[in-house]
Amino acid sequence: MEVPGPGFEFEEPIYELQCKLHEYEEQPEKTPEVEDAIRRTRREIADLTEQIYANLSPWQTVQVARHKNRPHTVDYVSLAFDEFVELHGDKHFGDDSAIRTGFAKLDQHKVMVVGHEKGRTYKEKSACFFGCAHPEGYRKAMGKMRMAAKFGLPIVCLIDTPGAYPGIGAEERGQAQVIAENMYEMSRLGTPIICIVIGEGGSGGALGIGVGDRVAILQNSYYSVISPEGCAGIIWKSHEFASKAADALRFTSSHLKELGIVDDVISEPLGGAHRDPHRMASSVKMYLMKTLNELRSSPIDDLLQQRYDKFRRMGVFLEDTAELDVAE
Amino acid sequence: MSDPVQTATKRQKRGVPEGLWLKCPGCQATVFRKTAEERLNVCPECDHHFYVSAKERILQVLDEGTFEEWDANLRPADPLEFSDKRPYVEKLKSEQKRTGLNDAAVTGTGMIRARRVAFGVTDSAFFMGSMGSVVGERLTRLVEQATARQLPLIIISGSGGGARMHEGILSLMQMAKVSAALARFSETGGLYISVLTNPTMGGVAASFASLGDVVFAEPRALVGFAGPRTIKATLKIELPKGFQTSEFLLEHGFIDRIVTREKLKSEIARTIDYCGK
Ligand SMILES: [Zn+2]
Secondary structure, three states: OOOOOOOOOHHHHHHHHHHHHHHHHHOOOOHHHHHHHHHHHHHHHHHHHHHHOOOOHHHHHHHHHHOOOOHHHHHHHOOOOEEEEEEOOOOOOOOOOOOOEEEEEEOOEEEEEEEEEOOOOHHHHOOOOHOOHHHHHHHHHHHHHHHHEEEEEEOEEEEEEEOOOHHHHHHOHHHHHHHHHHHHOOOOOOOOEEEEEEEEEEEHHHHHOOOOEEEEEOOOEEEEEOOHHHHHHHHOOOHHHHOOOOHOOOOOOHHHHHHOOOOOOEEOOOHHHHOHHHHHHHHHHHHHHHHHHHOOOOHHHHHHHHHHHHHHHOOOOOOOOOOOOOOO | OOOOOHHHHHHHHHHOOOOOOEEOOOOOEEHHHHHHHHOOOOOOOOOOOOOHHHHHHHHHOOOOOOOOOOOOOOOEEOOOOOOOOEHHHHHHHHHHHHOOOOOOOOEEEEEEEOEEEEEEEOOOOHHHOOOOOOHHHHHHHHHHHHHOOOOOOOEEEEEEOOHHHHHHHHOOOOOOOOHHHHHHHHHHOEEEEEEEEEEHHHHHHOOHOOOOOEEHHHOOOOEEEEOOOHHHHHOOOOOOOOOOOHHHHHHHHHHEHHHHHHHHHHHHHHEEEEHHH
């Protein structure tokens, strides 16, 4: 067995301990001293991991959210659901592999899954533009969601995208139009909708499948109006200030909860979802089961009213009650 | 003192420049400012549509003296305590001072050729016309008022900024908020006419601006989701001529009509007559 390299600079100390542990474990002669060292090192690794992950900076969180081993939609589909029947195509232009859609079973619940997919291999990644969907992806999502509502299937949206694809074809085929229409339609779709940000919640590209009765986020995911690099590029004219931009944007799960953007934060296994995809998937499954049971017990009209009210409340502004004085 | 034409050229991005003369970015001609103003800020040589402020737009589109502003008492806050080189609150103050607006959208009611409407306009000079909480809230309340009073709804968009970065995720969520209100308005049979002006980009294009029953665009306006610079940087290619213009959108089927500023008022009135109650 090989020790996987550190994902990030801030994981370097964990990696060093893991290498040490590996050395002890490989020793042919397990003397009581070696056994002791193994036990001690394991504890140290756990403590250190906990300590590091409890104090991630926003920029480090972004890196975790983008980790190459972080579970994607395809992983949740196989680990958390009992069955997945993929449905392709937008019946209009094509089949965008940056958004996957299909029937899925979750114990007794039958649902429609809609999720961004970033791909794992280079070939997959380039086929789906690293999880950046084109208009046909959003149109496919909407088509399947409409069908789900028709047949009374709740919808589960898994959000994980750097953003909607910025390209010539995407503009020609109405990127702005499809994102607007999806929010518009999702706000009144007569079936329960649960959205979970599983990795990156990149701006309009995320929101295009992000309107629902519950919006949850995994602990080390982020959801932002602009990427930290994009923000840094605008303000400081350089991507190198991404870490500063990440601080300013307040987009980590705890900020989002405070700002009333997400309803729930789903905890990740120690050291992030990428360290234990199985455990992560089972937490996601538990969350979905609990939430589906809740939502299915409310009449649909109540759900739609609550869905409207939930987004209606978002925003922070001042409201003068006095006669008002126009900008001085 | 610099030459007025020079100054004009420099300030063109933010609107019709000050000074007696202005240089038209459409045809490079030097145009007498008064002449352009008399033509609703349209170049007499090439019909280039210059920037129009929210206040001027109200004068151009609504019947004289009929506009009554709503929700003027809303003011932007700074929920993120956002600061880059200058704190957001300070920038807000200078934008307010420079434009005479307290945020990028003005909403209310008025008459268009004696037809009562709910009317909103975003001003691309205020933080690039970007949508933060105040813009989102004003527009949502406007849509809700239009729903309650059964008024035709007209929103004229001008936004180079999309969702306002300085208010972070709260700005992004305004897209969903306004869109949801528009869906309800539509369910009650309300007519929404969206007018796109130069520029209408990002989160504004990807929400209320694209959701009209009827979508008009001024000629040669820049309209799209991703900024041309972003696309260029991503693809590392030159963009085709006329990319993301009103004409490009018309060709690809995303807008109903290109309408010159001169005809805008009568085109809106006629559409209300076809669809309005
Ligand atoms: Zn001209």
